Amino acid sequence: MSSSSTPTSATPEELWRNSTDPNIPWVVQKYGGTSVGKSLESITKIVESYISSRTNVAIVCSARSSHTKALGTTNLLLQASREALTPPSSSSAAGGVSGTTTPFFPKRVGSGFFGKDLSSSVSSLSQLDINGSGRSSSPSPFFSSNRSRSPPKSPTTPSTSAAQEVQDQEEGFHKTVDLIKKGHLEAARVTLRAGPLRDELEDEIERDCESLRGFLYAAQIIDEISPRSQDSIVGTGERLACKIVAAALRDRGVDSELVVLDNIVDASFAAVGGDAALTSAGDQGVAQLGQEFYDHLAVKLGERLRECGQRVPVVTGYFGPVPGSLLAQIGRGYTDLCAALCAVGLKASELQVWKEVDGIFTADPRKVKSARLVPVITPDEAAELTYYGSEVIHPFTMEQVIRARIPIRIKNVENPKGDGTIIYPDEQFPRSLQSTKPDSKAELTVEERMPTAVTIKDSIIVLNIHSNRKTLSHGFLARIFGTLDRAGVVVDLISTSEVHVSMAMQSFTHRHRLTRLLSDLEKIGDVSVSKEMAILSLVGRNMRNAIGSAGAMFTALAKAGVNIEMISQGASEINISCVIEEKDAIKALNVIHDSCLTYPPSPARAIQGLQLS
Structure with missing residues (x-):
């Protein structure tokens, strides 16, 4: 139906809403x-289907990517940060902002979809850095920030070198910000029907991007971006994405509310694992936040989302600056963590992670045609698969939900009717599974399960170090690990003896880092490097009780003529890994899948198969 024949937005009576019944479960x-x-x-239809089945829904969104993650908004924001600290010319950096104040908080103009009247704003959601938030008391369910200053202008330049200055202005972070703004404006115009709703969304995108531009320009002037400022810059991506999603849902008849979490971490966190908790150093000396901090955050998130009433919360995955920096503490996976903590705070029946695949497969279906969907998996298995190349969900994020005994379901946004893959807490793990054959009533007990999946991690190098001072072999390993720690290097696999160590790790992006590491390691022993390698990992919960899993794996590789560089088995005994040449990766993946993850044609299986057919 064309936009000319439909209303620009649904009336309040027509909107899909969450229930106020406290017995209705949350997802x-x-x-x-x-x-x-x-x-x-598809997202709109998914939300409507759950609400219609008497389930309350809360949505957490990442920064948008129109094609791939590499070209996504977060990467562009990080690029803009780097560009702000490398100005195109000294004359441009010396220029001033003509006739403006610090352009971080553009003024609200008018009222409407995102609202101007903030009389019922939540005190814990005040202004911060680039954007803030407040609750709208207008009939519209959406709110945005209460800004008090005039919109920023693009930096002006001295008249003495106008042509060069204009060219410089169009380069660097200005060009990247323009690219971000253009992409989001195009998305708004494609997604929403013409009307006041879309007009105000476009204004919001303009304001946010110009705020970002002013923020980056200020950073360029002082030649510094603090960890807190970097967090706020990156958080712009989630704010822009959620504004589009919230407006799109409302345009399609879902009563939604934009929830910006910039100030959810407030002074109350100081006593529950805030700055005082940053005392014990973790990996590479980065102080870590305690579990008490995340427990407190989950409670506050649950309280905030319940304040939305019947409106469907659309939550920014970015939840504001945390002690020690959000990126340093959690990394790029903070959106998944936010969703997990929201699920814990709401005591949700399920956390759903919607992707572009049907769930977790026994192997990469793009590389192994016979790969099949895994209906149920344990947290340990999911963690191993994530670490060794299959993007599932970060183990720390998964831990927050699993410890609250909330299952996680991986589903396909383009195939919402599919069952997906569910990650059960160990104590809830089903003791039997239905056969994967359609209409089959046969069950396989957990003890009969095959290994769960096989995965490949590409772009690996192997460092072999042989001690050249055998009389000091007792300090050999300590010196190696001390060198790796100082270099900030993460080792994926390791195989050791008294005087020899083999380590598999991700290839270095910058060659000089590898050169410097090799120079330091050569002071300890003789070093050789094997490049263009891959890690092949066989993962399965029941492998610790299975006899012959390793033998079957290595026999299959030998028959296929795949040479093994090194072997390692995890302490959990649910993972057997080996390093092979990268050129053999796909062949090895298919060989292991066919030999170790396909049920053998035993007489009992053959009889069972005949009975099921």
């Missing part, structure tokens, strides 16, 4: 950047 749905960028129509 927290996390959507990745690609889903936000390409599948808003």
